[in-house]
Amino acid sequence: MSSQNTLYKNLNQYQLVELAQKGDLKALEELLRNEQKNIFATFSYLSNKREDVFDLTQEAMLKVAKNLKNLKEPKHFKSWLNKIVTNLFYDELRKCSRRPDTLSIDDDNDTCGAHSIVNSIPDTKCKPNEKCISLELEEIIRAEISNLPGQFKIAIVLRELQGLSYEEIADITKSSIGTVKSRISRARSKLQDGLKSYI
Amino acid sequence: MENLSCGQVIALLSFYIDEKLNSNLMKNIEYHLNTCSFCRNKYMQLRKIYDNYADIKSRIEEDNDEYIVDDAIYRNQQYEFFKENLSAYIDNELKTEDNLRVKKAAIINPIARTELKNMLLFQQTLHMAFQKTKNNLKKDFSGGIICKIRDSLPKFNVNSDLSAWDKLINMLSNFLKSRGIFSNGK
Numbered sequence: 001m002s003s004q005n006t007l008y009k010n011l012n013q014y015q016l017v018e019l020a021q022k023g024d025l026k027a028l029e030e031l032l033r034n035e036q037k038n039i040f041a042t043f044s045y046l047s048n049k050r051e052d053v054f055d056l057t058q059e060a061m062l063k064v065a066k067n068l069k070n071l072k073e074p075k076h077f078k079s080w081l082n083k084i085v086t087n088l089f090y091d092e093l094r095k096c097s098r099r100p101d102t103l104s105i106d107d108d109n110d111t112c113g114a115h116s117i118v119n120s121i122p123d124t125k126c127k128p129n130e131k132c133i134s135l136e137l138e139e140i141i142r143a144e145i146s147n148l149p150g151q152f153k154i155a156i157v158l159r160e161l162q163g164l165s166y167e168e169i170a171d172i173t174k175s176s177i178g179t180v181k182s183r184i185s186r187a188r189s190k191l192q193d194g195l196k197s198y199i
Numbered sequence: 200m201e202n203l204s205c206g207q208v209i210a211l212l213s214f215y216i217d218e219k220l221n222s223n224l225m226k227n228i229e230y231h232l233n234t235c236s237f238c239r240n241k242y243m244q245l246r247k248i249y250d251n252y253a254d255i256k257s258r259i260e261e262d263n264d265e266y267i268v269d270d271a272i273y274r275n276q277q278y279e280f281f282k283e284n285l286s287a288y289i290d291n292e293l294k295t296e297d298n299l300r301v302k303k304a305a306i307i308n309p310i311a312r313t314e315l316k317n318m319l320l321f322q323q324t325l326h327m328a329f330q331k332t333k334n335n336l337k338k339d340f341s342g343g344i345i346c347k348i349r350d351s352l353p354k355f356n357v358n359s360d361l362s363a364w365d366k367l368i369n370m371l372s373n374f375l376k377s378r379g380i381f382s383n384g385k
Contacts, residue, residue, distance in 0.1 A: 023363035025345055032341035037333040044332050057336075061344045066351075141328040159290060160322070161329050166292045185286035192321050 017074040028068065032061050038162075039085060045145045045157045046089045056092065060085050079168045082158055086172050093150060137198055144194045148187055155180055156187040203231050208238050215242075216249055273310045280304065281311045289318055 008030040011019070016034070019027035036057065043056045063084050071080050145153055154173060158164045164172070166180045173180070208231050214220050215228050232239050281304035287293050288301040304311045 025349065025363070029341045029345045032344055033339060036340055037336050040336040041329055041332040044335070045329075054338075058340050058344065061340055062347060065344050065348045135331075137324070138328045138331045141325065142332065160325050166287075166290065181287050181292065184290070185283075188286050188318070188321070191325075192317070195321070195324075 013077060014074050017068070017071070017077045021069055021071070021074065028065060032065060035064070035081065036061060039081070042082075042085050042157055042161055043089070045142060045161065046085075046153060047092065048146045052092065056088055060088055063088070078162065079164060079172065082162055082164060082168075083172045086154055086158070089154070140198060141191075141195065144191055148190060151175075152183050152187040152190070155183040156191070159184050201227050203227055205231075205235060205238050208232070208235070209241055212242055212245055216246060270310065273308045277304050278308055278311055281308070282314070285314065285318060289315075289322065 008016070008026055011027070011030070013031070013034070016027045016031040020031050039060050040053065040057045043053045043060075044050075047053055047056060060081075064081060067084075071077060145156065148156070151173065155169055158169045158172065159166075166177045166184075169180045169184075170177045175183075208228055211220065211224070211228060215225065218225070220228070232242055277300075281301055284293060284297060284301050288298065291298075293301065305315045306312070
């Protein structure tokens with residue numbers, strides 16, 4: 001059993017997608033496990049509400065699991081995954097514009113990430129280079145990005161966090177490459193201005 | 200004319216140098232300095248410090264003016280192009296010739312060079328923040344998701360060698376057969 005699990009761990013994303021498309025649930029599980037942190041981080045930067053991020057992450061993972069067989073080219077997985085993430089975020093924006101703003105009683109918006117019990121348990125997997133950046137700076141950057149106008153933050157997150165090309169971002173956001181270029185450029189200068197005193 | 204004590208004059212010296220006192224008091228202090236050598240020496244020392252300070256201050260301002268003039272030279276058309284395309288440059292999304300133009304600007308123009316450095320530093324910080332955010336997820340949802348979609352799939356014999364889709368197709372054809380819609384060629 002354990003040797004089988006290591007086997008899946010050694011497969012690359014392309015191989016996992018191909019196996020999962022053939023109905024291999026173990027491959028699908030490994031694929032989701034590999035992607036969940038990535039999806040979680042993306043929603044953390046897109047959504048202004050901390051408490052929605054977990055729900056959105058699981059919703060996106062469920063969508064990936066259910067619809068993976070419809071993906072025609074396994075090598076376009078990353079772009080396809082981000083399309084799902086972006087569309088979920090658009091839906092969320094639409095929902096938010098209709099319902100009044102609510103505040104969670106369980107955690108107050110700004111401090112929950114930094115001070116919840118889960119975060120006070122030391123992470124043994126933390127690598128040295130991640131220690132260079134303080135928790136506060138990460139929170140500040142997250143807040144700065146999630147406060148950008150919708151299209152700007154989608155463009156900058158897809159570019160910097162997901163590493164997608166301008167062409168892929170243009171396709172996902174249904175806009176031209178020129179628009180993507182100027183959105184990313186403007187998002188960067190806005191963020192640089194906002195973070196001037198910290199970097 | 201009022202006679203001031205040495206202590207009073209020394210306490211007022213810096214205001215006297217800045218000419219912040221009323222004319223009457225200014226005259227009184229001047230009179231005292233002309234008559235008292237001790238206070239005059241104190242005054243000369245302080246005056247010297249003030250003059251040196253003013254000199255240094257004006258020289259720094261001059262330097263700054265020169266710097267601004269130099270700065271303006273570099274804010275040219277090439278710099279404008281650089282600024283417009285810097286973001287796409289670090290994403291490697293420029294055409295070859297534009298890529299070269301930006302690179303050239305960064306080599307020749309010190310302001311452009313600083314901006315490129317700042318941009319790369321900014322990008323590095325973002326990536327570190329992203330890495331940190333990723334590791335904030337301490338839960339593993341993957342097992343739960345698999346359970347959810349497994350529940351939505353029909354139940355199969357676990358020990359069978361057939362893959363899930365083959366099983367599904369078998370089930371379907373069995374179902375159709377049982378309804379007499381699909382016969383296996385027999």
